Amino acid sequence: MPRTSNFTRFHTSAPFPATAGRVSILAPTTACSRAAPHFSEVLRIAETDTLHTRTHRLERANERHQVGSASIGMQPTCHKLDPESKLMCEKLEVPLPLWHTPHICKSADIKISWKGCWSERTEVHKAAALGQASLLQQLIECGASVNIVAVDSITPLHEACVRGQTQCARLLLDAGAQVDARNVDGSTPLCEACSVGSLECVRLLLERGAKANPALTSRTASPLHEACMGGNSDCVKLLIAEGACLEAYDLYYGTPLHVACANQNACCVKELLNAGANVNAARLHQTALHHAAKGAQVEMIETLVEFGANIYTRDKHNKKPIDYASPGSPTETCLRFYEAIPMSLQQLSRLAVRRKLGTRALKVVAQLQIPKLIISYLCYQ
Template sequence: MEVETARPYFFGDIGFWAERTEVHKAAYQGQVSELQSLIQSGASVNIVAVDSITPLHEAAARGQTQCVRMLLDAGAQVDARNVDGSTPLCEACSIGNFECVRLLLEYGAKVNPTLTSRTTSPLHEACMGGNADCVRLVIAKGASLEAYDLYYGTPLHVACANRHLECVKVLLNAGVRVNAARLHETPLHHAAKSNSVDMIELLVEFGANIYARDKYDRKPVDYTRPDTPSAHCLQLYESNPLSLQQLSRITLRTVLGTKAVDVVTKLDIPNRIISYLLYQ
């Protein structure tokens, strides 16, 4: 059955997009009965709009879990890409819909789709939106902690730049490289710009280099305003080197990397020491 193209309809806050089919519209609006009827009438679940958006993209972008399942059961391509290279999993991670993310992964969505100059990874999207539960889930499914985006850098850069402390904690505990750089800019530079003392302290405790210089030859402290808590915090670290215990802990985490949690929790040592080593 050939589905007639529907009139344009409003999508989010960006105005009218290119025309969508009735399948796109039903998926976007969560009209389960209508979508089921269209599918049963022979409508294609993989039909694309001019920007390569599929009905599955629409459903995932709105967290319409029932529609997502219905489309997948009807044969929707789980890793379809739109004109920007984003997959439905990227869309679901962006809005932080845990059930939708879980469902797409269950149906085989790639947690590490190939990145392009216009694409961020699902993990980047989850960090950008501050969706810590989704961050945990995609990491558990093998998401690359060091996936690199040309504009944003690593997921840790994204989490710090957007002031999402809980996402930063999840990434650090998973073994992300705390001093990864984008144009010599580290996550600590972002934390300093955000004036987030909690984030600065967390990053430094995991080994962030307070002396790292970006492409402008500026240290993190150079991005703080005088007499602010973040400035005082970084100045204190500069005047008081880390203790031998802290350095040993950082070295252990660096050597073990992503295996740190698994290895340390199996050691026959008191829980308080395990907690200290992992800083969870």
């Protein structure tokens, strides 16, 4: 599933498109000239660099928001190279909204200019991005394609959804826009809408057949991941109602519950857990409780434990959640309390019922012929 940046807004930077821009290799220094690689090797190195492969889509969306109507195109941004990487490049220009990663070259002085990536966006893209519904309607009536893509594979529908332009999104869909089109990051318009918390766009896309569970790759996150990253609990609730997979697994950050805890979005955590998400799901043995302990989120820790989080589980560093708490902090006090005091029979019974029912718990419990007080307790109300 970026965006004033949330701390783990993760997306993968895509490899350079073959037609994305103009590449010029500057005259290398004497020390480099004998070892200048073929440009295909430069691209290979850049594509395989995993140091900063995950980027922030919401940052990119916010950067697009800053673009004025007079100049919709993005300007290239110079990145200062990390001195620890010992790169020999002097400059590297990559448009920040496309790639935040400084793609590297180890043996030549390279200047990569992608001028024109955004200037090639069509009037349909611009109208959709700026919410100019009347202009967009005129363009469509004049025969403009609603599925035309920019060099980064962003469609007008992506542009409308990442800006929360529901009216423009509806016009595009009515004109035949592909609801599950993927951009260069592999993200669909639904991912973009979830990332910025545009509930109306999310609802519209789902009504028009958008997949709540699109196929994932190493470079994409699910719409549910995206909503959890941004703390958009209403979008989370809607996606869950549409059958979004609670255990969709991102190779870098695990399940949506991991993402919600890592980004300290307590409302999303509660929605996921109450819907039946596995509280003890792990990535490299790290659970959601580890994330909550690292973030010193006492209320979140209490919620996770109430839903059955294992306080004794150890991550790949052989550390329990309490090992990440500062000595004497409220987080440590909370976790030590749970280590010292076992759960009551009442709590254990609730956990047993919820585990047995799984994701059907809320629906089934509401139909039981038992006192409402017990139903409320079983539903964590």
